[in-house]
Structures are given as C-alpha cells and as structure tokens.
Amino acid sequence: MNMPWNLARQTAREAAKPLDAVEVALPDAVGLALASGVRALASQPACDTSAMDGYAVAGPGPWTIVGRVAAGDPVPGVWLGSGKAFGVATGAPVPGGSEAVIPVERTSVDNRRLAGEAVTGKHIRRRGEDWSAGDELVPAGSAVSPAVLGLAAGAGHDTLLVRRRPRAAVIVTGDELLHSGPPRPGRVRDAIGPMLPGLLAGADLLGTTHVRDDPSALADALTFDQADVLVTCGATSVGPADHLRRVLAELGAEILVSGVACRPGHPMLLAVLPDGRCVVGLPGNPFAALAAVLTLLQPLMNTLSGHTVRAPITAWLGDVNAHPKDTRLIPVTRTGTEAVPVGHDRPGSLRGAALADALAVVPPGHLGGEVELLTCASAS
Template identity: 45%
Template sequence: MTGMTASRTADGLAANGSRTEPGALRSARTWERARSIARSCAGQPLPSVPRALADALGHALAEPLLALTDLPPFATAAMDGWAVSGPGPWRLAGAGVLAGQEPLPLGRDTAVPIATGAPVPAGATAVLRHEHGAADTARGRLDDRSPAPVPESQDIRPRGQECRSGEPLLPAGTTVTERVLGLAAAAGYDRLTVHRRPSVELFVLGDELLTRVAPRAGRVRDALGPLLPPWLHACGAELIGRRLIADDLAALREAVLRSPADVVVTTGSTAAGPVDFLHDTLRAVNARLLVDSVAVRPGHPMLLAELPATADGRARRLAGVPGNPLAAVAGLVTLAEPLLSRLGGRHGAEPLRLTAGSALPGHPRDTRLLPVFTAGQEVSPLPFDGPAMLRGLALADGLAVLPPGGAPVDLLELPRR
C-alpha cells in the first residue's frame, strides 16, 4: 500500500506479517531474547512416532511414561538366604527358590532356601540372611544365629515398592537416556512414543578449510566439521548431512534451497566481509530473518531465519553461527540448542547456579560465555578463551554466562556423554 511504512514488531518482523529483508535487521538481540526467539520460532514439537526401545535413545518422550505393572511385580528376596515363616527355629522344606521360578506356599514354622531376586513364597514372613542361618540338613532344621530376632518382612522387597501399575514414572519431554530405557523395560514397555528428532544439515563454509593434514599455505584445518555433529546430536538433532561449501553465493544458495532438513546450520559468513554471502543467500531464497546479531561474546554476528517450507509444507529454519570455533559454539548454545530442544519436544535444561571461585571477567556491554572449570560448587575461568581458540573449551566443565561487566549468573553444562 503506497503512502504507508510498515512498522516493525519487537521480533523484527513487519507488523503486517510480511517478510523482513535480510540485512535490514541489525540491532543486536540480548542473549536471553535471542534464545527466547529461537525457542518460540520452533512452534510445536515435531510429531510423535512409535519407536522400539533400541531406537528410542536420544528422543524425547511424547507422552508420560506410566508403569504397566507394579515394580517389583511380586514380592522378592533382597538377599540370599532362607524364606522363613514364623519366629523359628524352622523346619527345612523344599529344594530352594531361584529367580524366575514360581514357588509353592510356605507352611508355618518352615523355611526354604531362596536366592536374591527370587519370588518370596506366600506365607513367608521374612528372609533370613545366609550368614545368619545355621542349617542342619541331617535333622532338617534351620536355626537363627543373627544378633537379634528376625523382624517381620526383613529383606523382602514388597510388591509395588517402587511403583504401582498406572503410576506416572516420567513426564513427557524427558530425554530417553540409557537409564530411561532400563526403567521403561522394567515397567513393561517394548516401544515408546517419542517426538521425531529434528533433522539437521551442517554446512561448513570457507575456501580456506582443510579436512586433513596440518595447516599450510594460508589454509587451516576444519575444526567445526568434527566438533559440531556430536554436539548437535547431544542437543537432540538427527544429522542427515555435513558438507564443506566454498565461498560462492550460487553454491550456498543452491545448498540452502535444496536442503530437506528441518534445521540448516551454517558456520561462517555471518558478518559483512567480502566473501560473507549468507545474508545475500537468505535474501535470494526469500527467508524471514528473525535474529541478526546477538549481544554476546564471542559470536555476536550470528543469525536465525525461517526458510521457505518444503514442497510438502514442512517448516525449515536456518541457524547461522560464526566460523571461529569458540564463537561457533557460542552460536550453537545461543540459537541452535533452544531451537532443537523445542522441535524435539525436550524439556529445557535448567542452568546450574554456582559461585565464582575467582574473578570472572565479563564484557563491558554484552553477555559473555566463558569456558570454566568447576571445583565443588565454585567455578574458575580457563585461559585460551579467544573466539578462534578451542584449548580452553576442551578443558572446560561448562560455559559461565556472565552479564555485562562480569560476575557469574548461570553455568550451562556442556552436553557430554
């Protein structure tokens, strides 16, 4: 409409819903606001899918995990010894009960050998530990040699001690770890309903990158190709491709247009250098730029955009992080991690709040992400924390989130296995 200028909303989008031109959105977001935009632009988590237990690892539960049985499903022995009925002495009866067997009921004042984990016979009042019993097999008699009389229910794990059938065990949004798989199997599950992991394609940009041998002749090794895929996987992503792309506008445009991934992650080309073509690429593909620079060090020239949907209508996003290694990690933590967590249906991890063991230097104006190591509840800074460095990060327990001027607020744990 002529004679009118569309105003911009707080998210940098036109008030009338039109697309924002890449390059027109230059005011840096605060670190907290950038992460909030990354979460909210994901919309709803990706659809839920059924997965066999072996295939559910790393996904997020799409519905609460409810117990399908009591745990334990029957009373079991907590120790090796004898299942006994009454105060003793007892008459020995039977050859013993092993795990996986279904025992016969136990008569009054009788005992039967029992193994740890075996079902306790009906009528048993306790389990007498092996070291506390004196069995006379010739006389068929068992005496108690424990320091005190055997209390009722000693060393019997009662049915339902851990949970009852139908009881909620874990909420939706819980990441399926090895421990979750064990609990799900114990609770009776063969399959889990989980959110699909967001697919990610990684584009590492730059003519100067080598994939093997030592740096030479003005070229450097690609550190991000090995570093970022496992980091993205720990954030819940399903990496479907990783490519080195030369500093070429046409090549980058074609790669972005053709990518089938839910999220494209690019490294480098986020600033305004002579071969930084990412903004031009986003303009060429008619992307919607949501974040263009974040007030965080290192890594402030990072961006987040909505790409045109796939042919089947599936939404796509692009997270552009700087090319310097530590700055790229800062970009991943700031934009990619909250986006991927939301798409994958994961609960956002709460940051740890710890105490500074020594001075933690901040940036005068911006949030700073500083590699630190922890000792107890205290954190201390590490050297080698420049944007192009990885040595400090390799030694770090986490990244301290420092407000302008310094002093720690939060500690984001590195996603390690």
C-alpha cells in the same frame, strides 16, 4: 540492534516444535527423548519376594520346614501357617502368610526343624513395593539413558515412544578456507566444519557442503529440503562476502534473531524458511561459531528433539572484566564450586575452548558471583 543473549537463547528454544513421535525398540531409544512417560506395565515386585537366600517363616520359632521354592518358580500354592518355614532363594516368591525371611547363614537346621531369629517384615520385598502397575516411572521429555532403558525393560516394555532425531545439514562458506594441510598466507584451515559433527551428535548429520562466497551457490545449498535444520558457517556479518541475510530475504525466510549482544559471536542469526526448516547462521570465526552453537543451535535442537530444559549448571566466577552491555562467553575450568578462566578466548581461536570444561556466561557488568556454565557437549 543486537538481541540480548538470554532472549536470543529463549527465542531459539521457541522457534520450533518437537518433532514426530516414533515407536522404537529399546536398544534404538538410547539418547532420544521420551515422547510419553514410561509407565509400569506390572507391579514391581509382581508378588511378595524373598530378598535373601534363607527361610520364609510365620509365627514364633522354632519352625518346621514344609517346602522349598527357587527363583523362577511359581508362587507356592500353600499358606504358611504359624510355626512353619519354607526354604527360599533370593528373588523367589514366598508363600502367603510369610512374615519374615531369615538369611540362611543365621539359621540352624536339625531334622527339618529350623532355629533362628526372625524380625517381622525383614528381607521380604512386598508386591508393588517399588511401583504399582500404571505408575509413571519416567516423565516425557527425559533423555533415554542406559538406566532408563533398563528401568523400562524391568517395567515390561519392549519399545518406547520417543521423538525422532533432528536431521541437520551443514553449509561451510568461504573462498579462503582450506580443508586439508597447514594454513598459509591468505588461506586458513576450516576449523568449524570438523567441530560441528561432535556438537550435533544428537542429530542425524546428512552431510557437509562447501560453497564459495557466491550468493547463488549459497541459495542453492539452502534449498536442500531433507534437513530440519540447516547450519551455515560464515557469511553472517555485513561485509562484501557476507551474503546470508540477503539470500534468506530472497528465499522469504523470517529472521528471528539477527545478531546477539554477545562476545564472541554477535553476528549469529536464526531464521525460519517458508516450509518450516530452520537456518542457524554461525559466524566465520571458530570460537564465535562455538558461542553461536551454544546460544542458538543447541537450544533449537533440544526443542526439536523433545528434551526437557534442564536446570542450569552454575559456579562462582570472580571479576573477569565484564563488558558493560554485552554478555561474554569465556572458557573456564571448574574447581569445586569455582570457575577459573583459562584465557585464549579470541574469537578466531579455539585454544581456550579446547582447554576448558565449559563456557561461563558472564552477564554485563559482572563483578563476581554465580554464573551459568555451558558445556560443550552434543545437543542430546
């Protein structure tokens, strides 16, 4: 009996644990998931700092200018008494006792006497205003975006502790497949193999192996032990050339998902080999294979990568002839808050998916309402 779609995806998320934590230099962390939160190594700002070019002042004006400080200079070793002013640059430390900074364009100076209007607290960034030393700035499980990278550098970090990338290997099966040139009667181009690297962009792809519809060749390919995840294409159904289930049984694998109540893609499967390597079986039809990637492979890869599960993206979708028992995944474009089907959703064709922004998850019996959208992006 095919597993409900939501349960299958949850099973994939729980099929493995996050991979090892590694410490890497900041530039090498982009796209990876934090294995521990980013904490500030120093307060920001580290001292009271001017937010404008101008004059730090204390007390009522007019003020006598008693010094100047530039960005990068140490904190002035003076206390700014009432009626005194200190020239400051943007980002420069202000003297102790400073009550406000007046922008230079709002002042006039005559023989070291400063005139202007001060607003208490204005244009001074106080020590620790953004964060204090020890504060957690980004939680574990977050993806390291360019902004996170810059924040980590600003907080004092030269390295980050992240989860290593999953290692994946692809096995494409099928005597009928061509790997170059146009299809011809009885032979079809492999569309899944070229699609997968982009969907595995968050992983290290160790290579793609093409094997004939031969169980011993498939078994040999599955013995490759350098990958965390083996992705097979084809051979997942119950026809005479569909050997994957039998080969997995002979290898002692535990099959966690053996078919999903999903259209397209119901013959997809998920298994764990005795040494802990995971096998995701994609159906041979290209659109069905994409459905399996989004249902099983990407949730598994996100868990291995250590990424936190994100809140789902949703949109309103009308009546699309939902199946009474199975979940449908249909290609849609998004216009505002509404998802619009693009058609061309046969299991063997990627035409609709190529035109779509996402696949809408249409639950059984759906007559109209909010649905989840799955973007066809990489696992990271």
